[in-house]
Amino acid sequence: MRKTYLFLATMLLACISYKSYAQVPRIPEASSTQTLIQDFGLGKISITYSRPNVKERKIFGGIIPYGEVWRTGANAATTITFTEKVLIEGNSVPAGTYSLFSIPERNEWTIILNKTVKQWGAYSYKQADDVLRFKIKPIRVSEKRETFTMAFANSTTKSTDLYLIWDHTAGMIHMETDDDAKITANIDELMKGDRKPYYFNAIQYYYENNKDVNKALGWVAEAEKIDPKGPWFKLWESRLLLRKGDKAGAIAAAEAGIQLATDSKDDEYARLNKEALDQAKN
Numbered sequence: 592m593r594k595t596y597l598f599l600a601t602m603l604l605a606c607i608s609y610k611s612y613a614q615v616p617r618i619p620e621a622s623s624t625q626t627l628i629q630d631f632g633l634g635k636i637s638i639t640y641s642r643p644n645v646k647e648r649k650i651f652g653g654i655i656p657y658g659e660v661w662r663t664g665a666n667a668a669t670t671i672t673f674t675e676k677v678l679i680e681g682n683s684v685p686a687g688t689y690s691l692f693s694i695p696e697r698n699e700w701t702i703i704l705n706k707t708v709k710q711w712g713a714y715s716y717k718q719a720d721d722v723l724r725f726k727i728k729p730i731r732v733s734e735k736r737e738t739f740t741m742a743f744a745n746s747t748t749k750s751t752d753l754y755l756i757w758d759h760t761a762g763m764i765h766m767e768t769d770d771d772a773k774i775t776a777n778i779d780e781l782m783k784g785d786r787k788p789y790y791f792n793a794i795q796y797y798y799e800n801n802k803d804v805n806k807a808l809g810w811v812a813e814a815e816k817i818d819p820k821g822p823w824f825k826l827w828e829s830r831l832l833l834r835k836g837d838k839a840g841a842i843a844a845a846e847a848g849i850q851l852a853t854d855s856k857d858d859e860y861a862r863l864n865k866e867a868l869d870q871a872k873n
Contacts, residue, residue, distance in 0.1 A: 596625040622665035623741075631751055632768035633777075634675030638753075640664035642739045650758040651695050652728075656819045660703070662711045663693045663755070664739060668710040678767040679704075681727045689722060693755075696758050699726050700762050720849070729762045737762075748774075748796070771800065782810075790814040794827045822852035829867040841871035 608784040622641040628637045643665040647657045648654050655661050663669040672684040672688040680702075690708050692699040710716065739757040741792075744750075749771075773795065790810050795808035811828045818824065825848030833841035848864035 593856070599806055602745075612689075620666065624666070627741060627743065629746060629751060631673075631677070631746070631766070632675060632770035632774060634673065634677075634746055634768070636674075636677070636766070637672045638669065638691070638741055640669035640691075640739075640741060641666040643697060643757075644735050644739075645735070645758050652697065655695055657696050658694065660716050661695060662713045663691050664708075666711070668692065668705075668708075668712060668716075670708050671704070675768060675770065678769070680727070680765055682723050684723060690716075692716060695729070695760075698728070700729055701726055702762075702764060706837065719744075723818050727762045727764060728802060729760050729807070731757070731759050732756065732761045735759055748873065773803070786810075786813065787817055790817075791827075794824075794831075798827060798830055798834070804831050807831055808835075820851055820855065822848040822855065822857055822864060825851060826864050826867055829871060830863065832869070833871050838871050842868060845871055863867075 615810065620641070622643040624639065624641050627638045628634075636830035641664045647866070648677075649678070651657065659859050669691040670688055671691045673684060673686050675745055684704065687706075688708050688768055689704040689706060690710055691714060692705055694703070702725055705716065705720050706722050707720045735758060736756045740754075742754045743758070745750050749769075750765065750767045752816065755762045772819040778789070778793045778796065782793065790813070792844050794807050794810050794814070797803060799853075808828065808831050811824050811831065814824045815828075825844050829841045829844035831845060831847060833839075845864045845868035849861055850861075851867065852864055
């Protein structure tokens, strides 16, 4: 009986403690935290950083002095993670997590990847731990960005641009990945089994990466047997035939795609096939 009483008392105290903890008032950080995740080739890039605001202050050359190492954000040093090897401004960087520091100057910035993560600010930064340093050219932007912002743009299966924007200043870091051999091998492996789920992506990848047109057209022919009423495969057939130089075939495929899309009331693919038809006729 005593053991039962002690158990119930312990559970009651745990519940009270949890409830009390859950009700502790919160105070928001002055610089909010953001995490970005960008698919990139077969991997991902993720960035976690804190976002300070201008607050009517002079930023670069002011609270962020020229020529000094900056955490590229606020609070803890910004971190960037690559799940696969990447090229950053032409420099090979192994998969891993790095601190992202920078040294702003008036006419150029030094961008730094450092192997020591979980640093507070740049106070314990050591150049000896740098994995990579490279230069970028900042530009002036007319629209003021109150909150420090990082954003990915121009993202494809092979490249992406990371923008750093604050106040009236922006910088851009170009990244590339070379997963083509691995992706092509993956497609070949997937095509050994049930091909139906993979036709569209395989055809699209071959088209967008200027790979074997005849091989992709063979997949189109097989896919159309399985899905003869799908206007999407007619779209890729038209695009691939046009790339091959067969304008008449491209026109016929696009016209068939328009008809299939019209029959199924698919406005998007009616428009896309119409665009392919216009391109084939030019």
